[in-house]
Amino acid sequence: MSQYDAIIIGGGHNGLTCAAYLARAGRKVLVLERRHVLGGAAVSEEVFPGFTFSVCSYVVSLLRPHIIRELDLARHGLQIIPLESSFVPYPDGRSLNRSADPQETRREIAGFSARDAERLDEFRVALTRMSHFVKNVIDNPAAAPGSLRPAELWQQLRLGKALKELGPDLQHLHMQLLTMSAVDFLDMWFESDQLKAPMAVSGIIGTYLGVRSPGTAYVLLHHYMGEIDGAFRSWGFARGGTGQVSNAIAGAARRYGAEIRTEAPVAEVLVRDGQAAGVVLASGEEILARNVVSNLDPHQTFLKMVDPRHFDGDFLGQIRRYKLRGSSGKVNLALDRLPEFACRPGDGPHMRGDIAIAPSIDYLEKAYDEAKYGQYSSRPYLNVVIPSLVDPSVAPPGKHVMSIFVQYAPYQHADGPAAWPEHREAFGDTVIDTLGEYMPTLKDDILHRQVLTPWDLEQQFGLTEGNIFHGELSLEQLAFLRPAAGWARYRTPLRRLWLCGSGAHPGGGIMGAPGELCAKTMLKGSQGRG
Amino acid sequence: MPRPSPFHPRTAPLCEALRWKDWAGYAAVCSYTTYMEREYFAFRHAAGLIDVTPLCKYEVRGARAGEYLAWLMVRDVTRLKPNQVAYTCWCDEHGKIVDDGTVWRLDDDWYRVTAAEPSLAWLSRFAADFDVTVTDVGDRIAALSLQGPRSRAILQQVGDADLDALRFFYLARTRIGAAEVIVTRTGYTGDLGYEVWVDNEDALAVWDALYDAGRPHGLAPAGLDAMDVARIEAGFIMNGVDYYSAPHCLIESRKNTPYELDLGWLVHLDRPDFLGQAALRREAETGPAEKLVCLEYDWDDYERLFARHGLPPEVCPYAWRDPRPVFDVFGNQVGYATSGAWSPTMKRNLALALVRPEMADRGSRLKIEVMVEYVRRKCLATVVEKPVFRDPRTRSLPQHESV
Amino acid sequence: MRDADTIVIGGGHSGLTAAARLAQAGQRVLLFECRPDVGGRAATLSFGDGFRVPGLLHDTQHLFDGAVRQLRLDRAGLHRDEAPAAWLNPQTTGPGLLLHHEAGQAHAEIAAHSARDADRYADYRQHFDRLRPEVAPLLRRVPPDPSAGVLELLRAGWGARGLLLRRDLLDILRTLPMCVADWLNEWFEGDLLKAGLALPAVAGEFTGPWSPGTNALLVVQNCTVAGAVRGGPAGLIKALLATCREYGVTIRTGTEVTAVVVEGGAARGVQLADGSRCNAERVVAAISPKDLLTRLVPAGAFRPQVVERARQIRTRGTTAKLHLGVRGEVRFAHRDAAVSRARIAPSIDAIERAFDPVKYRRFADRPVLDVWIPTVEEPGLAPAGHSVVSVLVHYASADLAGGWTAAQRQGLATVVRDTLGRYIPDLASRIVSEQLLTPADLAAEFRLPGGHLGHGELGLDQMLVRPTLDCARYATPLAGLTLASSGCFPGGGLTCASGLLAAERVLETA
Incomplete structure (x- = not known):
């Protein structure tokens, strides 16, 4: 006799979102988390006494506003503080700060190119209009091209209509955005390398691609999705670290009656009569449920949690060639005081947003070139945030935490992934040295440092190959192809087994969308309860 | 020309945005930078420091001071313990509200009253009968409001008061550096916060002490714009915006009673005579003619209204004060909203509105006018629980807080 | 006084194809080529002491059959090999890999490196054999106009129904945005085989085998490949030239066109370097679209956006x-x-x-x-x-x-x-x-702005909408001016497809 309507394997933010939605609809839900903390990669941990790090994921990007509303996450403690600006220092002592103040931003950019400063507004308008269309895509389950079922045709018709409303110019731009490289796309608008480089990086975060790789233009849109969400301004810090996102969702889930167990690692999915029937914990405990939902990545889910004989060869083939290839690492620092940039000393708005070490297109591309052949970048792209500046709850007064996202650090190290631990400290040094070129006092201010290589991300957080998005966000792994052709609707070939993590449409980042859409799909189908 | 407050030498250089306005005759900062949200978030996540010197301040002294104030106010301030502070409002003899503010009991015969509007005339009008003196101390006492979860830690660093024991709506007399100050655990943001009252001559020293101690805690100087958003989240009304002082109203319909403004909880009816008692007693029986509620715009509907024009939903980046009609779902006007704001913390679009009492229950569905692309439209809205922002830290003492 | 019905600018394979087709339909055609000989990138080049190369480009294996049939090029002496040519990926230390196109022939050579690859290669060829009948025709017709409305889209969909209704449609869609490296890695293990197969998909482009989208070009190439033209590109030019002569095209080589003449809002002729001018009903430009749109058409003939988009055509030569x-x-x-x-x-x-x-x-x-x-x-x-x-x-x-x-x-x-x-x-x-x-x-x-040999890089975006949004179906926003070079759809070397399709478009509207 099943105790639960659904068991969710993994208490990441998507698993919790899925649980909350199922529980909200009256289903009896159990979430099983392997670690002692909830959140998966969206987790806050007091790594050093007094210093709380958003250990992995460090900014809240596209958390869907309707999820915040529907689950009433603010009441459960979610508070998002918008990022104030984007700052880039250059080796020549100049710097650029793009802030929330459009006039100020225009003045800053005009310092490099008056033309670019004007073009930025046109660019913003075009991309914002396209985001309207994309919102359609990420807020709905993936379309299924080629299907002749009326519901599918209807959805495609609706998408087609939305596309048509864009008009030929924007349709074309949209196609370009899908297929072009970030640099090529930005070249159509801007001339200054200093502006293009930091803009282009949003296209490569978490991917194993360079800014000149076709297909990277698309993620430029994400920065403008915030505008569509209107006042939601989705780019920000979660107060108390990104773990608070997970905690708030968990709070909502619990309020709706979901049960959540930590330190309850699942060993495998129980299969009975050809359908998922529950899970077996590492402790040997068996828990039965009518549905099993996996918040793990597709490799973990289909290659480790379930006996492969339950899947056909074609599906397994698709999953095996599903690419994860982690490309990034993370360095978290506890700082004795606020370090400062040589080019713009002191505290200021530029310190309270995200800081990019992305001084030129060539710099970024060279960083990628090294990674292609299995080396971490000798001068990597860094994305730095100092959340303690706007959220003093994460560090003792006057002290700071600094989170440094590092790309590239290929999981497939030339010496093999398992060689990463030997390279870990040298990798950390490279990161500190790189940032130290712009922040001369940084090294002296470091109290503690935590270096996470892609290998560590895999070992500690269960992210296969250290991929932060549960699979590359390349076109051939998106929408109706995520994670496998024909299985992009959260269902899996094993009946009553579902996938609700970032390895499902619409993919990674702290969006919550896969979890929500999975739950809604389950509820719509007859399998939700019975 | 509005005059500078004693903090002006500090606030002026910080006010990069050059955004000022006249508040009760003082030059007051609207926002220090063009990015007001930072100041708002300082209230919610760290601490915001705001110059509230323009608040009107009066001292009421005399053996019957308590009795007098109890007669003047709807709230029975004789119940105040020494060092206790009370939020209250006062009415005319028809029970129509004159102003709202706080009353502090500094000693048995010594009270202080803060008010939004100059109230010396009103406060002293009947004073002689009670043999009390009312003095305007507004020009002598400067005030800073330190609001936000870090405010206690900052104040603890600079003063010697036992803040861990200072309860919500109590005051402490203490020192900051050499300056003697009064710290009240009050504020207008709905968050943990304190107000520091100091003689003008010590004002800058107190500012410096708080500012320097606060920086490592993320303290930001904050302006009125940020406070305005916070007060709407907290459900606090504002004289001159959400209601008008009765003696200033040309027409009856403009006047409001405490019951209408959801301040019925302040009114202590069952006690000796006080100003407006008879009228308020009648209203308590018959019920108010309208009721202040907090409305939340239905976001999906709001989005739809904008989407019709191909626009993303836009919200006003600061709190708005231009009144907007409120309708029932059939489109009949049933009230009006007086101010509102997008709540950056709760992610909700809010308005304070006065509506017909039968529409005022929580969950009641209404419509509110929205101007979209120069067209007046009606957006669905729901009456929600007030305040929308509520955090236990606002009222609790540290030993009761769970970390 | 009209000097011709149609003036064709550029005597490369596209210009010759367009000219021949228009003349075949009865038009008086006048063709200008700035170099001493026709042929463009397919012309024979002489160097050193008596050495000749029959074409700047090497590959004639993607020649459009329809062009051969329509212009009866075989009668003009065009011969094609039975099958695509074999190629060698050599080694310094061994015999390398000599890859025959046909799987049976290729088996032994591949097996010498990897038995698994040898078997897989047969599947690989079969994959394209199955795909070819559905994909190739799409690359050999005027692309649909996305702004034309539902009917047009349905028509395009109907035209592609073979592809859209395939059971493995999703998998095919999956492969297009991939990089050749990933896709070939799914098939094979041998370096020589993979690299040899990958090279044409990136050669000449501003992409490497790890660049996403390169697989689309691999698919396109493999769905259109056939036997090479005997005599190489020069052999193709020889046949085209003979055909032009047969249909009475007037060809003036060594004659540089300096501008398109616009009168009454339409292209009505060309200005020549010697100052003279030739008039015609229309102009077909079989030269670099970027060069034409940004340099040869007088300012003001187009909306600024048309020129701006033309400037943005990526043509980086590598x-x-x-x-x-x-x-x-x-x-x-x-x-x-x-x-x-x-x-x-x-x-x-x-x-x-x-x-x-x-x-x-x-x-x-x-x-x-x-x-x-x-x-x-x-x-x-x-x-x-x-x-x-x-x-x-x-x-x-x-x-x-x-x-x-x-x-x-x-x-x-x-x-x-x-x-x-x-x-x-x-x-x-x-x-x-x-x-x-x-x-x-x-x-x-060769008048290739930027140096790209195909008048525009074949990134996915520039493959689908080629050369620009305004000119994607050969006609330009300027009446009387049509594009015909391989800078237009479908691009991709010496195919003659754009020349023929452009001419057909002219005939449709003439």
Whole structure:
């Protein structure tokens, strides 16, 4: 006799979102988390006494506003503080700060190119209009091209209509955005390398691609999705670290009656009569449920949690060639005081947003070139945030935490992934040295440092190959192809087994969308309860 | 020309945005930078420091001071313990509200009253009968409001008061550096916060002490714009915006009673005579003619209204004060909203509105006018629980807080 | 006074095709070519002392059958091989891999490197054999107009129904945005095989095998490949020229067009370098669309956006050309028989590493090479007892940092010779003539702005909407002006498809 309507394997933010939605609809839900903390990669941990790090994921990007509303996450403690600006220092002592103040931003950019400063507004308008269309895509389950079922045709018709409303110019731009490289796309608008480089990086975060790789233009849109969400301004810090996102969702889930167990690692999915029937914990405990939902990545889910004989060869083939290839690492620092940039000393708005070490297109591309052949970048792209500046709850007064996202650090190290631990400290040094070129006092201010290589991300957080998005966000792994052709609707070939993590449409980042859409799909189908 | 407050030498250089306005005759900062949200978030996540010197301040002294104030106010301030502070409002003899503010009991015969509007005339009008003196101390006492979860830690660093024991709506007399100050655990943001009252001559020293101690805690100087958003989240009304002082109203319909403004909880009816008692007693029986509620715009509907024009939903980046009609779902006007704001913390679009009492229950569905692309439209809205922002830290003492 | 019904600018394979088709339909056609001979990138080039290369480009295997049939090129002497040519990916230490197109023939050679690959190769060919009937026609018709409305889209959908209703549609869609490296890795394990198959999908482009989207080009190429034209590109030009003559096209070579003449809002002729002017009902431009739209059409003839989009066409050249006249026969190491075609690309990563430098405006110090030894089939191209080696060199930046100085040219020639020398024993000592054409030379010589040999990079976006949104169906917003070069859909080398489709569009509306 099943105790639960659904068991969710993994208490990441998507698993919790899925649980909350199922529980909200009256289903009896159990979430099983392997670690002692909830959140998966969206987790806050007091790594050093007094210093709380958003250990992995460090900014809240596209958390869907309707999820915040529907689950009433603010009441459960979610508070998002918008990022104030984007700052880039250059080796020549100049710097650029793009802030929330459009006039100020225009003045800053005009310092490099008056033309670019004007073009930025046109660019913003075009991309914002396209985001309207994309919102359609990420807020709905993936379309299924080629299907002749009326519901599918209807959805495609609706998408087609939305596309048509864009008009030929924007349709074309949209196609370009899908297929072009970030640099090529930005070249159509801007001339200054200093502006293009930091803009282009949003296209490569978490991917194993360079800014000149076709297909990277698309993620430029994400920065403008915030505008569509209107006042939601989705780019920000979660107060108390990104773990608070997970905690708030968990709070909502619990309020709706979901049960959540930590330190309850699942060993495998129980299969009975050809359908998922529950899970077996590492402790040997068996828990039965009518549905099993996996918040793990597709490799973990289909290659480790379930006996492969339950899947056909074609599906397994698709999953095996599903690419994860982690490309990034993370360095978290506890700082004795606020370090400062040589080019713009002191505290200021530029310190309270995200800081990019992305001084030129060539710099970024060279960083990628090294990674292609299995080396971490000798001068990597860094994305730095100092959340303690706007959220003093994460560090003792006057002290700071600094989170440094590092790309590239290929999981497939030339010496093999398992060689990463030997390279870990040298990798950390490279990161500190790189940032130290712009922040001369940084090294002296470091109290503690935590270096996470892609290998560590895999070992500690269960992210296969250290991929932060549960699979590359390349076109051939998106929408109706995520994670496998024909299985992009959260269902899996094993009946009553579902996938609700970032390895499902619409993919990674702290969006919550896969979890929500999975739950809604389950509820719509007859399998939700019975 | 509005005059500078004693903090002006500090606030002026910080006010990069050059955004000022006249508040009760003082030059007051609207926002220090063009990015007001930072100041708002300082209230919610760290601490915001705001110059509230323009608040009107009066001292009421005399053996019957308590009795007098109890007669003047709807709230029975004789119940105040020494060092206790009370939020209250006062009415005319028809029970129509004159102003709202706080009353502090500094000693048995010594009270202080803060008010939004100059109230010396009103406060002293009947004073002689009670043999009390009312003095305007507004020009002598400067005030800073330190609001936000870090405010206690900052104040603890600079003063010697036992803040861990200072309860919500109590005051402490203490020192900051050499300056003697009064710290009240009050504020207008709905968050943990304190107000520091100091003689003008010590004002800058107190500012410096708080500012320097606060920086490592993320303290930001904050302006009125940020406070305005916070007060709407907290459900606090504002004289001159959400209601008008009765003696200033040309027409009856403009006047409001405490019951209408959801301040019925302040009114202590069952006690000796006080100003407006008879009228308020009648209203308590018959019920108010309208009721202040907090409305939340239905976001999906709001989005739809904008989407019709191909626009993303836009919200006003600061709190708005231009009144907007409120309708029932059939489109009949049933009230009006007086101010509102997008709540950056709760992610909700809010308005304070006065509506017909039968529409005022929580969950009641209404419509509110929205101007979209120069067209007046009606957006669905729901009456929600007030305040929308509520955090236990606002009222609790540290030993009761769970970390 | 009209000098012709239609003026065709450019006497490359597209211009000749368009001219022949229009003349075939009865128009009076006048064609201008600025070089002394027609043929453009397919023309025979002479170098050194009596050496000739029958075409700047090597590949004629994607020639559009429809063009051959429509213009009856076979009657004009065009012959095609039965099957696509075999090529060798040589090794320094072994016999390399000689890959025949047909799986049965290829089996033994592949099996010598990997038995698994040998079997998989048959599936690989079959994959394309099945795909071809549905994909190839889509690449040989005027692309649909996305703004034309539902009916047009339904029509386009109906035209592609074979593809859309395939059970493996999703998998096909999956493969298009991929990079060739990933996709070929799904199929094969052998470096020589993978690299040899990958090279054409990135050759000439500003992409490496790890660049997403390159697989689309691989699919397109494999769905259109057929036997090569005898005599190479020059053989194709010969047949086209004969056809033009037969239908009465007037061809004026050595005549530079300096501007398109616009009258009454329509293109009505051309201005020539000698100051004279020729009038016609319409103009068909079979030259670089970027050059035409941004330089030859008078300012104001287009909305500014049309010109702006034309400026944004990406045309970065990454290919250089080296021609060698060699004493004696050219044989690859460890190979007894003469081989006429080779792809020197040791591995996918070697191609990628050769690509890396162009991003920084340099050239590869270990280039990957597409080698053709035309004298194997046609000894007459060289003096007796000599051979011609024609090499397409990947990658070298057209916009070289510091410019193409003599030292840089020497440097590039040296690395190419050295690379060849590793696979062709005692080559260096037998070189009697050498001609290096840097991408910048090619840009200047063949009027290729940016240096891209196909008038526009074949990134997915520029493949689908080619050359620009305003001109994607050959007609331009200026009445009377039509584009016909391979800068238009479908692009991709010497296909004659754009020339023919442009002419058909003209005839539709004429």
